[in-house]
Every structure is written in C-alpha cells, then in structure tokens.
Amino acid sequence: MTHSTTETSIRRTPTAIDAAADEYYQALLALSPEFATILGVPGRETEYGDYSPAGREAEAEAARTALESLSGLQPVDDVDAVTLDAMRERLGLELEIHATGITELNNVASPAQSIRSIFDLMPSATVAQWEHISGRLANVPDALTGYAESLRASRDAGKVPARRQVEIVIEQTREYAAEDGYFEQLAQNAKPADAELPAELQVELTTNARIAAEAYGAFADFLQIELLDAAPARDAVGREHYALMSRRFLGAAVDLEETYAWGIGELERIITEQRRAAEKIEPGASISEAKEILNADPDRELHGTDALRAWMQSKSDAALAAMKDVHFEIPAPMDQLECLIAPTQEGGVYYTGPSDDFSRPGRMWWSVPAGEDRFTTWAETTTVYHEGVPGHHLQIATATRLKDTLNAWRRNVSFTSGHAEGWALYAERLMHQLGFLDDPGDYLGMLDMQRMRAARVVFDIGVHLELAMPESWNEELMGAGAPGQTWEPEVGFEFLAQHLDLSAGQLNFEFTRYLGWPGQAPSYKIGQRLWEEIRAAREEQEGGDFDLRAFHTEALAVGSVGLDTLRRALLG
Structure with a gap:
C-alpha cells in the first residue's frame, strides 16, 4: 500500500472488494x-x-464467509488494499478469539451492560419511537436468556470470568432490576415531543419496563447461583489470552x-x-500542592451536572470553531457535537458516533457516579478534547461522512481501540502543541491524564502477565524490607491510587475495568505511541514537504x- 491524498476528493466506483465488505456489513x-440502532438504520x-x-x-x-469471499480478489486501488488488509486482520483475529470459547463478562463492556445501554441511543422524540422502546423492553428477557446460555456453555468448558467481575455485574444488574x-x-x-403519550402506551411501557427489570433480576440470580461459585479468584488472564486481547x-x-518496560519509562x-x-503554578510546589491550589480556585470549579454539561458544550463548541478549516477539515x-450527562451513574466519559445520515449527531456522554456533584475544569479540559474535537468526534464523524470513498464496513464496522483511543491521546498532546493547553492548570490536567494512561500500561500488562514489579517500587508499594514482588491486584490498586487522580468511586470502577477487560486500557497509550511513530516516519519520508494538516486529513480518511x-497504508 502507498499513501494517497485522493480519498476525500474522488467519488469511487465500488469494487468487488467493496461488495464483499458491504455484504458482510449487511x-x-x-x-x-442493536448495531442497526447504533447506526440509525430503521426497521428492527x-x-x-x-x-x-x-x-x-x-x-x-458470517466472518468465515466474508473471508472466503475475499479470497482471490485483487485490490484495484489503495482504498481496496486497505480494506483487504483490514478485513483479513480484524475478521481473522475474531475467529481466533471465537475459537477460545470464552464468553465475556465484565463491569463495563459486555452484554450485561449493552443489552440495557442500547436504550440510551434509541430516539425518543415521538410516540412511535416510544412504541419501539416499549417493544424492545419486552424482548430483554430473551436477550438475557441467550447470554446466560453462552455463559453457561463457557462455564461448562472451564472458562469462567473472574469472581470479581461476576460480583460487580451481580451488583450492577440488581440495580437495573430495582423497583x-x-x-x-x-x-x-x-x-x-410530538404528542401526549397515549394512556394505553404508558401502561404497556410500565408493564414492559417491569418485565425487563425482572429479567435483569433473574439474570443476577443466575450469576449468583450458577456462575459465582465456579468463578476463579484469580484476576490475571495469562499471556496467551492477553496477547489475543492486546x-x-x-x-x-x-x-x-x-x-x-517502555510504560515504566x-x-x-x-x-x-x-x-x-x-x-509554573506555584514556585516550589509539588504536584499535589499544585493540584490543591487549582482545586481551591473558584474560577475552575463547577457545581452540579447541569453546570458540567453546559461547560462541556461550551468548551466543545469553542474547540470545534477554532479547529474548523484551520487545523482540520470539518x-x-x-460540525455538530452534542454534550450530555449519561443516564447511568457507573463512571467514565464516552463518545457515541453520529447516525449514518447524521440525523443523530455525535455525542459526548459523562456518566457521573452517585453523590458526585463538584467538578474542576483544569482536570477535565483535556477530556473534552479527547472525546470531542480533535479527538473521537473528528475521527469517527470523518469516517461516517466518507460514503463516496469508504464502503460501509470501513465506515461503520471497522473499529480498533488502539487506533481510536491512540488518536484521542495524540489529539490531547496536539492541542498542547497548538497552544490550546497553555494554561498551566489545563496543561497539568492533560499530563495527569497521560500519567494515568501510562500507569495503566504498567498495571494491565504487569498484573495480567504476573510480571515482576520494578525493584525500586517494591518498598514504595509493599513497605520497607519488602522482597521482590510480582504484580497482584491489591498491590496494583495501591499503585493506581498513586497515579490516577480520581474519586474513590471512579478509581474502583477503573480498577475493576482493567482487571475484567484485559488489553483495552493500555491500547490508549500504546496506540498514541504508534500514531506518533507513524507521523514521525512520514515527516522523515517527506522532509520539508511534510504538511501536518494534510497528514491528518489523509490519516483520518483511512478510518479506524x-x-x-x-x-502500511500511510508509509507504504
């Protein structure tokens, strides 16, 4: 593959490889x-x-059939070459993972959460749309029953999620099931918004919501009765599974x-x-003292989720206006991005892409843990850039827009966390390079997020592969006179507490997430590393002809x- 700048400007004639990709997409x-709902495709x-x-x-x-259909096809252009390369890599890997027989269950990214969270993305402006919501509520029991069957099959094969993950999902699902x-x-x-909700539909909604809640209660019972005792206490997944997840x-x-080793450095x-x-914040101040100064600054303080949402939207709008047609093509x-408070209280900030026709805009969601109502802007400014512009929104919306160039699989299915999150971390650093984080408090906040991501590389690989901790950290984490120590979750929690400046609720959420979702958290910082290596290689290739805006345009046009x-696409 060779790099090309034509992807965003020329309408392509679909090829045989595009047809195979689109058939797999269908x-x-x-x-x-649910995938159709995420994309805004109507009908089911x-x-x-x-x-x-x-x-x-x-x-x-379906993956096997797609790979077979690609066999023997030759790319007709650079776009085809990327599609072929990406599909063989993505689909082939998923088949390797499928062959392990493992059914995922964790506190953040498994069907236990997604069966519920799809309602967050369902339109709710019309009576007809509430009829759809009611209908899907009635189908929650079957979805959870099927998921339980898969977990039972994995259990019978001796492949059970760690006890910690089963326990937290029991807690989550009982909360979903609560009256x-x-x-x-x-x-x-x-x-x-279009009319009063008919009384009979309100009754149906109430009934079906109760049905869905009861199904989650039954699922929690299944986890408690059938899975918990079989779940291993060991959180580490081991090298073989970790390598696949990475x-x-x-x-x-x-x-x-x-x-x-790189993560440690x-x-x-x-x-x-x-x-x-x-x-720079206070001469002679330590990192913690500088944070105390920033936290005490009333001009950097927000109270309540309404204020948080308004600040998010204002900051996002300003970044978008500054980036548009200057540093990026937008x-x-x-050029529309909506900032919202998530309906859940599980912790974390996330982005959901626009629908395929942009009738639903890209959205940034903040899931605020219960009881948290004070926020400091110095710590969160970089997050807005990470999730919005020039981070995830610019990345995902660009791929969604390129209907004339990229096939539906490239735009809507192909997704790699290291590409997406690596770009978002790259975007944070870029915003500092462009002068948008010159405020010393905002800059310290960006470094805090970078520190968190680097610590996750060390923790995640160290704990799941049970590697040796650096000797210099043994005493710091384990106490004076501590011998050489391999990583264990409890030691890892103390390590994370030193490096992740989070509330107690957020820290517990993140700790459990890393243990249950191996390889995902490090993909941010490792992805950033790989993005920066690719940019550096292009700069070396092109010398004085290197154009950063053109590089970004071309790179984002490749898709995730x-x-x-x-x-291979950008360097040949």
Whole structure:
C-alpha cells in the first residue's frame, strides 16, 4: 500500500472488494438489530440479536464467509488494499478469539451492560419511537436468556470470568432490576415531543419496563447461583489470552515485555514533566500542592451536572470553531457535537458516533457516579478534547461522512481501540502543541491524564502477565524490607491510587475495568505511541514537504483500522 491524498476528493466506483465488505456489513446488521440502532438504520427497532451460543456461531460463520469471499480478489486501488488488509486482520483475529470459547463478562463492556445501554441511543422524540422502546423492553428477557446460555456453555468448558467481575455485574444488574431503577425511571420519564403519550402506551411501557427489570433480576440470580461459585479468584488472564486481547484492541502485535518496560519509562518521564508544570503554578510546589491550589480556585470549579454539561458544550463548541478549516477539515454536518450527562451513574466519559445520515449527531456522554456533584475544569479540559474535537468526534464523524470513498464496513464496522483511543491521546498532546493547553492548570490536567494512561500500561500488562514489579517500587508499594514482588491486584490498586487522580468511586470502577477487560486500557497509550511513530516516519519520508494538516486529513480518511494496517497504508 502507498499513501494517497485522493480519498476525500474522488467519488469511487465500488469494487468487488467493496461488495464483499458491504455484504458482510449487511450480515452484521441482520445478526444485530442493536448495531442497526447504533447506526440509525430503521426497521428492527424492537429486536435484539441472539446472544446464545448459536448466535455467536452465526457471527463466526458470517466472518468465515466474508473471508472466503475475499479470497482471490485483487485490490484495484489503495482504498481496496486497505480494506483487504483490514478485513483479513480484524475478521481473522475474531475467529481466533471465537475459537477460545470464552464468553465475556465484565463491569463495563459486555452484554450485561449493552443489552440495557442500547436504550440510551434509541430516539425518543415521538410516540412511535416510544412504541419501539416499549417493544424492545419486552424482548430483554430473551436477550438475557441467550447470554446466560453462552455463559453457561463457557462455564461448562472451564472458562469462567473472574469472581470479581461476576460480583460487580451481580451488583450492577440488581440495580437495573430495582423497583426504582433504570427501567422504571425510563417508563416514568416517557415524554414524546410530538404528542401526549397515549394512556394505553404508558401502561404497556410500565408493564414492559417491569418485565425487563425482572429479567435483569433473574439474570443476577443466575450469576449468583450458577456462575459465582465456579468463578476463579484469580484476576490475571495469562499471556496467551492477553496477547489475543492486546491484538484485538491494537490491531498490532507488540512485544509485551518491551512495551511494559517502555510504560515504566514513560510514566517516570511524565511525572518529571508534571513536576516542572507544578513549578509554573506555584514556585516550589509539588504536584499535589499544585493540584490543591487549582482545586481551591473558584474560577475552575463547577457545581452540579447541569453546570458540567453546559461547560462541556461550551468548551466543545469553542474547540470545534477554532479547529474548523484551520487545523482540520470539518465540513457540515460534522460540525455538530452534542454534550450530555449519561443516564447511568457507573463512571467514565464516552463518545457515541453520529447516525449514518447524521440525523443523530455525535455525542459526548459523562456518566457521573452517585453523590458526585463538584467538578474542576483544569482536570477535565483535556477530556473534552479527547472525546470531542480533535479527538473521537473528528475521527469517527470523518469516517461516517466518507460514503463516496469508504464502503460501509470501513465506515461503520471497522473499529480498533488502539487506533481510536491512540488518536484521542495524540489529539490531547496536539492541542498542547497548538497552544490550546497553555494554561498551566489545563496543561497539568492533560499530563495527569497521560500519567494515568501510562500507569495503566504498567498495571494491565504487569498484573495480567504476573510480571515482576520494578525493584525500586517494591518498598514504595509493599513497605520497607519488602522482597521482590510480582504484580497482584491489591498491590496494583495501591499503585493506581498513586497515579490516577480520581474519586474513590471512579478509581474502583477503573480498577475493576482493567482487571475484567484485559488489553483495552493500555491500547490508549500504546496506540498514541504508534500514531506518533507513524507521523514521525512520514515527516522523515517527506522532509520539508511534510504538511501536518494534510497528514491528518489523509490519516483520518483511512478510518479506524488496526494500527499495523494504518502503518502500511500511510508509509507504504
């Protein structure tokens, strides 16, 4: 593959490779009505996919069929070459993972959460749309029953999620099932904009919400009765499974020991940079003292989620206006980004892309843990850039817009966390390079986020591969006279507490997430590393002809592919 700047300017004639990719995309839509909802594709708004072992096998068979259809096809241009490379890498890897027989269950990214969270993305402005919501509520029991079948099959094969993950999902799902929980609130707050909600529909909504809640209660009982006792106490997944997960989230195979050592060095470098930044806030101040000064500044303080949402929107709008047609190409309708407080209280900030026709804009969601109502802007400014512009929104909306160039699979299905999150971290650093984080408090906040991501590389690889901690950290984490120590979760929690400046609720959420979602958290910082290596290589190739805006335009036009595929696409 060779790099080209024509992808955004020329309408392509679809090729045989595009046809194979689009056929696979249609197969995925048929297998997952929720995926159609995410994309805004109408037609099956009340349905769920099949979460049973039969459904998982159907997904694997669709991948096999797609790979077979690509066999023997030759790319006619650079876009084709990327599609072929990306599909072989992504689909081939998913088949490897499918062959392990493992059914995922964790506190953040498993069907236990997604079966519920799809309602967050369902339109709710009209009576008809509330009818769709009611219909899908009635189908929650079947979805959870199928998922339980898959978990049972994995258990019977001796592959059970760690006890910690089972326990937290029991807690989460009991909260969903509570009388005053998510589903009851959803039905109570049904207020279409186009008309009054018919009384009979309100009754149906209430009934179906209760059905969904009861299904989650039954699922929690299943986890408690059938899975918990079989769940291992050990959180570490081991090298073999971790290597697969690392490839899933990076789209690249990395040397895990080298990357672990790099993470240690990167963490120490960022801490040194933080110390210099603290000096600019108050001469002689330590990092923690500088944070105390920033936290005490009333001009950097927000109270309540309404104020947080308004600040997010204002900051996002300003960044978009400053970036548009100056540092990036941001044509309409990409120039719309909506900031919202998430309906859940699980912690974290996330982005959801626009619908395929942009009728639903890209959205930034803040999930605020219960009881938290004070926020400091110095700590969060970089997050707005990460999730919005020039981060995830610019990245995902660009791919969505390129209908004339990229096939539907490239735009809507191909996603690699290391590409996406690596770009978002790259975007944070870029905003500092462009002068948008010159405020010393905002800059310290960006470094704090970078420090967190570097610490996650060390923790995640160290704990799951049970590697040795650096000797110099043994005494710091384990106490005076501590012998050499391999990473264990409890030691890791103390390590994270030192490096992640989060509330107690957020820290517990993140700790559990890393243990249950191996390889995902490191993909941010490792992805950033790979993005920066690719940019540096292009600068070296082109010398004085290197144009940063043109590089960004070309790179984003490739779409979210694995990072090895991206490297080949941009460097040849």
